[in-house]
Amino acid sequence: MELTTVWFALIAFLWIGYFVLEGFDFGVGMLLPVLGKTEPERRAILRTIGPVWDGNEVWLIVAGGATFAAFPEWYATLFSGFYLPLFLILVGLIVRGVGIEYRNKESSLRWRGRWDVLIAVASFIPALLWGVAFANIVAGVPIDGDKQFTGNLFTLLNPFGLLGGATTLLLFLTHGLVFLALKTEGELRDRANRLVTPVGLVTAVVAVAFLAWTNVQTGTLVSSVVAAVAALAFVGALIANRLRREGWAFLGSAVTIALAVASLFLALFPDVMPSSTNPVYSLTTTNAASTPYTLTIMTVVAVIFTPLVLLYQGWTYWVFRKRVTVQPSAKR
Amino acid sequence: MLSRWQFGITTVYHFFFVPLTIGLAFTTAGFQTAWYRTGKEQYLRLTRFVGELFLINFALGIVTGIVQEFQFGMNWSSYSRFVGDIFGAPLAIEGLLAFFLESTFLGLWIFGWGRLSKGVHLTTIWVAAVGTAISAYIILAANSWMQHPVGYEVNQAAGRAELKDFLAVLTNVTALITFPHTIAAAFMTTGALLTGVALWRLVRRKGPDDGAFRATAKAGAVMLLVSGLLVAVTGDIQGKIMTDQQPMKMAAAEALWETEQPASFSLFTIGTLDGSQNVFSIRVPYVLSFLATGDFNGKVLGINDLQKIQEQKFGPGDYTPNTPVTYWTFRLMIGTGILAAAAALWFLFRMRKGRLPGRGTLAIAVALPFLPLAANSFAWMFTEIGRQPWIVFGLMTTATAVSPTSTTLEVLITLVGFTLLYGVLAVVMVGLMIRRVRAGLPEATADKGFEHEAEPELGFGY
Numbered sequence: 001m002e003l004t005t006v007w008f009a010l011i012a013f014l015w016i017g018y019f020v021l022e023g024f025d026f027g028v029g030m031l032l033p034v035l036g037k038t039e040p041e042r043r044a045i046l047r048t049i050g051p052v053w054d055g056n057e058v059w060l061i062v063a064g065g066a067t068f069a070a071f072p073e074w075y076a077t078l079f080s081g082f083y084l085p086l087f088l089i090l091v092g093l094i095v096r097g098v099g100i101e102y103r104n105k106e107s108s109l110r111w112r113g114r115w116d117v118l119i120a121v122a123s124f125i126p127a128l129l130w131g132v133a134f135a136n137i138v139a140g141v142p143i144d145g146d147k148q149f150t151g152n153l154f155t156l157l158n159p160f161g162l163l164g165g166a167t168t169l170l171l172f173l174t175h176g177l178v179f180l181a182l183k184t185e186g187e188l189r190d191r192a193n194r195l196v197t198p199v200g201l202v203t204a205v206v207a208v209a210f211l212a213w214t215n216v217q218t219g220t221l222v223s224s225v226v227a228a229v230a231a232l233a234f235v236g237a238l239i240a241n242r243l244r245r246e247g248w249a250f251l252g253s254a255v256t257i258a259l260a261v262a263s264l265f266l267a268l269f270p271d272v273m274p275s276s277t278n279p280v281y282s283l284t285t286t287n288a289a290s291t292p293y294t295l296t297i298m299t300v301v302a303v304i305f306t307p308l309v310l311l312y313q314g315w316t317y318w319v320f321r322k323r324v325t326v327q328p329s330a331k332r
Numbered sequence: 333m334l335s336r337w338q339f340g341i342t343t344v345y346h347f348f349f350v351p352l353t354i355g356l357a358f359t360t361a362g363f364q365t366a367w368y369r370t371g372k373e374q375y376l377r378l379t380r381f382v383g384e385l386f387l388i389n390f391a392l393g394i395v396t397g398i399v400q401e402f403q404f405g406m407n408w409s410s411y412s413r414f415v416g417d418i419f420g421a422p423l424a425i426e427g428l429l430a431f432f433l434e435s436t437f438l439g440l441w442i443f444g445w446g447r448l449s450k451g452v453h454l455t456t457i458w459v460a461a462v463g464t465a466i467s468a469y470i471i472l473a474a475n476s477w478m479q480h481p482v483g484y485e486v487n488q489a490a491g492r493a494e495l496k497d498f499l500a501v502l503t504n505v506t507a508l509i510t511f512p513h514t515i516a517a518a519f520m521t522t523g524a525l526l527t528g529v530a531l532w533r534l535v536r537r538k539g540p541d542d543g544a545f546r547a548t549a550k551a552g553a554v555m556l557l558v559s560g561l562l563v564a565v566t567g568d569i570q571g572k573i574m575t576d577q578q579p580m581k582m583a584a585a586e587a588l589w590e591t592e593q594p595a596s597f598s599l600f601t602i603g604t605l606d607g608s609q610n611v612f613s614i615r616v617p618y619v620l621s622f623l624a625t626g627d628f629n630g631k632v633l634g635i636n637d638l639q640k641i642q643e644q645k646f647g648p649g650d651y652t653p654n655t656p657v658t659y660w661t662f663r664l665m666i667g668t669g670i671l672a673a674a675a676a677l678w679f680l681f682r683m684r685k686g687r688l689p690g691r692g693t694l695a696i697a698v699a700l701p702f703l704p705l706a707a708n709s710f711a712w713m714f715t716e717i718g719r720q721p722w723i724v725f726g727l728m729t730t731a732t733a734v735s736p737t738s739t740t741l742e743v744l745i746t747l748v749g750f751t752l753l754y755g756v757l758a759v760v761m762v763g764l765m766i767r768r769v770r771a772g773l774p775e776a777t778a779d780k781g782f783e784h785e786a787e788p789e790l791g792f793g794y
Contacts, residue, residue, distance in 0.1 A: 051443040054394065054435035061431055064401050065424030072416020072492075079405025079412075080735035086406055087746045091753060094395040098757060101391035105384075105764050147413075148737050290417040294495045301425055309432045316436055319447060 027176015029123025081149025135164025230259035355522025430467030526552030
């Protein structure tokens with residue numbers, strides 16, 4: 001396999017990791033003020049993602065860095081072209097991160113209530129816009145012969161892009177619900193568990209529509225099969241949740257997101273950013289790539305350190321595997 | 333131009349938190365080690381106290397860091413296309429090697445109290461601290477490549493610079509000297525914060541914890557002085573390397589228009605610094621020669637000569653950075669640094685044999701943490717503005733590096749957006765820090781983590 005293909009696969013892997021992990025963080029963030037009726041419940045909700053959300057976000061930073069290193073032209077066209085959506089995503093990520101860390105640092109309920117709303121909104125924005133961005137990447141955007149994006153914000157807000165946004169938004173919401181049902185106890189767990197089915201059914205309709213549309217437009221046989229398996233995994237997740245097998249349900253929703261993203265990348269390959277202006281102008285794994293020398297070095301580094309990262313991040317989840325209990329109030 | 337403002341503002345802002353994060357990570361690890369070794373409760377409470385300040389900082393450091401990575405593509409896409417083959421790798425490796433370590437192990441540390449064994453828990457904060465240092469080295473290597481590109485070749489056909497020797501990029505002499513300079517500055521900044529905070533507690537909030545704060549104030553002042561010395565030594569070596577690599581920056585730092593041998597150093601100048609008559613200036617002979625070359629009689633090239641040399645090399649153009657800004661940021665960097673060291677020395681003297689500085693010194697104690705912060709900012713402005721008009725010295729100019737597609741309006745929106753958001757967050761963050769300092773050392777037991785800490789019952793009895 002060529003190095004450029006390896007790096008396309010690796011970048012896909014990083015995005016899959018990011019969406020599977022940060023996906024439930026976004027879901028939990030959006031659900032925080034809705035599902036948490038009381039202050040102790042909200043604290044418990046945040047504690048489910050507290051130890052891990054920051055490590056999850058690094059998947060994005062590495063995905064961005066890897067794109068810069070392996071496909072500079074892709075990175076440059078994408079980040080300068082999707083300028084305002086990325087700005088909004090950044091604002092969302094900033095506010096959400098600060099909110100999660102700062103919320104509990106003051107005792108006033110007003111302070112906390114405000115942050116809760118901000119965390120929810122700031123989780124909503126990236127959850128929506130990542131889908132818009134990826135739908136547009138796969139479908140193709142206006143790119144000229146100089147590899148420059150020639151559209152604007154409204155070019156991206158087309159029906160297909162918005163359907164992609166709704167898909168990630170709803171998938172992350174379901175993923176967050178399943179995660180909360182897995183990680184909490186008592187009434188909070190029941191509430192999350194009950195919500196999975198109705199939210200999940202809406203999600204299924206939207207996601208199937210989006211993935212079908214994508215695969216009809218640009219899909220291959222493999223990407224279509226992967227999308228179909230993703231749909232099956234989602235059905236499995238909903239059934240497992242009904243049976244209160246929450247571990248299996250979470251596995252199901254994680255596999256769904258992983259395969260859905262994989263399907264998008266498979267439909268994209270060997271392009272990395274197709275041009276809707278003229279297919280000749282499309283950015284591909286070949287014409288957007290770095291030199292073989294750089295890719296070789298990066299491969300060596302990735303081969304050594306990626307398993308290490310997986311190992312210690314996995315360990316973190318093991319350390320914090322217990323369900324979070326709602327604690328009425330801290331003891332003095 | 334707007335993109336430059338945006339990168340400048342977001343970078344300087346980001347770098348308020350970076351040095352404190354590095355320094356406080358190691359300080360927290362140090363206190364926790366002391367607790368682990370001695371079992372004294374005082375060290376545990378100091379660990380929690382400093383740890384809180386660290387976490388408040390770290391939260392902003394990390395979220396503003398994402399902006400830094402994204403900006404290269406958003407605002408500087410032509411730069412990214414030209415140097416991506418070289419510049420992208422360090423960013424990716426920084427994430428894979430350092431950011432994963434920092435954030436994962438910090439999560440373990442914050443929530444691991446009572447869940448991990450004491451030894452393992454102590455290890456997590458050390459791993460996170462080492463992560464911050466690794467990250468600093470890699471990103472400084474990337475910046476050093478912009479100051480002094482090595483290990484590359486320009487491929488004219490592909491229209492980009494290509495990596496030829498990655499080891500050369502990682503062992504760039506500029507990076508090797510900038511790293512200790514920056515790390516020492518980080519500890520200087522942290523020392524100043526600890527001294528200022530502890531002194532404020534000692535003078536304004538006398539109480540049972542005076543012993544702990546007294547030790548902290550002294551340790552902070554010593555930390556500031558030792559690292560200050562290191563900053564000076566490494567800075568001096570840097571100056572000589574810089575004169576060698578970017579002579580124009582040194583000339584602009586002195587606003588030296590004509591070549592001199594030996595060259596004098598002006599402490600300050602009243603005037604326009606544009607090469608016309610300076611109104612007034614205090615000059616110390618031979619010093620610039622020494623700073624630039626290590627020889628009191630060394631020859632220092634002036635801006636006019638360097639401009640001619642560069643015109644011959646790179647073709648017609650203006651190769652002179654903004655001289656007044658370069659001149660003053662250089663002096664302010666050194667000046668605020670020296671002032672901080674002087675204040676630390678004086679506080680140490682006033683605290684000898686159990687004495688205490690009077691209430692009148694409170695203002696200085698409060699101002700102290702801001703001095704190295706200011707020095708850091710001036711230092712970055714100096715080294716980045718002094719490199720202009722280049723974005724990569726000798727290879728690419730800043731003017732050609734911006735994204736051709738983003739409109740003025742778009743850049744303006746994000747510039748204003750980031751500035752407002754950062755401003756609000758700064759107020760929130762400083763407010764939280766002050767609350768923590770007012771609250772003093774938290775009650776601490778080894779098994780309760782931070783998630784319980786800000787409960788109404790705890791520590792807000794004022």
